[in-house]
Amino acid sequence: METVSENRCYNGVQGVYRHASEACGCDMTFGLFLPEEATLGPVPVLWYLSGLTCTHENAMTKAGAQQWAAEQGIALVFPDTSPRGEGIADDPMYNLGTGAGFYVNATEEPWSKNYRMWDYIAEELPRVLTANFAIDAERQSICGHSMGGHGALTLAMAYPERYAAVSAFAPITHPSQSDWARKPIHAYLGEGKVDWTRHDACLSLRANGYAGPMLIDQGTGDQFIDALMPEALAAAMTEIRHPGFFRMQKGYDHSYFFISTFMEDHVAFHAEALYR
Numbered sequence: 073m074e075t076v077s078e079n080r081c082y083n084g085v086q087g088v089y090r091h092a093s094e095a096c097g098c099d100m101t102f103g104l105f106l107p108e109e110a111t112l113g114p115v116p117v118l119w120y121l122s123g124l125t126c127t128h129e130n131a132m133t134k135a136g137a138q139q140w141a142a143e144q145g146i147a148l149v150f151p152d153t154s155p156r157g158e159g160i161a162d163d164p165m166y167n168l169g170t171g172a173g174f175y176v177n178a179t180e181e182p183w184s185k186n187y188r189m190w191d192y193i194a195e196e197l198p199r200v201l202t203a204n205f206a207i208d209a210e211r212q213s214i215c216g217h218s219m220g221g222h223g224a225l226t227l228a229m230a231y232p233e234r235y236a237a238v239s240a241f242a243p244i245t246h247p248s249q250s251d252w253a254r255k256p257i258h259a260y261l262g263e264g265k266v267d268w269t270r271h272d273a274c275l276s277l278r279a280n281g282y283a284g285p286m287l288i289d290q291g292t293g294d295q296f297i298d299a300l301m302p303e304a305l306a307a308a309m310t311e312i313r314h315p316g317f318f319r320m321q322k323g324y325d326h327s328y329f330f331i332s333t334f335m336e337d338h339v340a341f342h343a344e345a346l347y348r
C-alpha cells in the first residue's frame with residue numbers, strides 16, 4: 073500500500089492511500105481520517121460513501137466531518153466511487169462508468185471485470201483497513217450521500233450485524249424506479265436480472281426489514297429530488313414502522329453545503345450506536 077499524503081488534522085491524521093485492489097482489478101485510492109485515539113489502539117470507523125462524479129476527495133475536503141469524528145474518537149473512511157484509470161470501461165454519461173459504480177458487483181460486459189464496488193466496500197477495503205491501521209472491525213457504521221446514500225442503505229440492510237447504524241444525506245432511495253439509477257444498474261447487472269431486494273433500499277426494507285438505527289436528511293430545495301424519491305423511503309419506513317429519523321430540511325439543496333450543515337448530527341448519531 074502506498075501513502076499518497078498525510079496531514080495533521082484535529083489532532084489526528086487525514087491520510088490518502090492507494091492500493092492494488094483485487095475486487096476492482098486496478099489501483100484504488102481512499103481517504104482515511106484517524107483520530108488521536110488511534111495512537112493508543114483500534115478505534116471505531118464510520119464509512120462515508122460518496123455520490124455521482126465524486127472521488128475519495130470530495131467528502132474528505134468538503135463535508136467537515138473530521139472535527140466531529142475527532143471529538144468522538146472515530147475514524148472516517150472515504151472510498152472512491154468506482155474503479156478508474158486507463159483500460160477501465162467508461163461511458164460519457166456522468167451516471168454510468170467512472171465515478172458511478174452504484175455499489176454493485178457488475179455482471180454484464182464491459183463492466184464486470186472491474187466494477188465490483190459492493191465487494192470492494194463490504195469485503196476488500198475492510199480487510200485492508202484492519203491490516204494496516206488501528207481500526208476496530210467489530211465497530212463499524214455507515215453513511216453516504218445520494219448514490220452513496222443508496223450504497224450505505226443497501227449495505228447496512230444486507231449486513232445488519234456489521235454496521236451499528238446507517239444514515240444518509242439525500243439518498244437515492246428507490247433505484248428500481250429512479251431515472252438516475254435504473255439505467256446504470258441495468259447496464260451493470262442486466263435488465264430483468266437485478267435482485268432489487270438487495271439493491272433498492274425501499275424494496276429491501278419491505279422484504280427483509282431493518283432493525284438498526286436510521287437517520288435520513290433530505291433538503292426540500294434539492295434540485296434532484298424527483299430522482300431521489302424521499303417520499304418512497306418515508307413510506308417504506310412508515311409501513312414497516314421503523315423507528316428511524318426522516319428529516320426534511322427546509323431550503324437545502326444537494327450540495328456539500330447541505331451535508332456539512334448536518335454532518336455533526338450524523339457523526340453523533342453513529343457515535344451513539346458505536347459506543348452503545
Ligand SMILES: N[C@@H](CCC(=O)N[C@@H](CSC=O)C(=O)NCC(=O)O)C(=O)O
Nearest residue numbers: 123124125126130166217218219220328
Ligand atoms: N453531474 C451532475 C450531478 C453531479 C452531482 O451533483 N454530484 C453530487 C452527487 S449526486 C448523486 O450521487 C456530488 O456529490 N458532487 C460532488 C461535489 O463535490 O459536489 C450535474 O452536474 O448535474
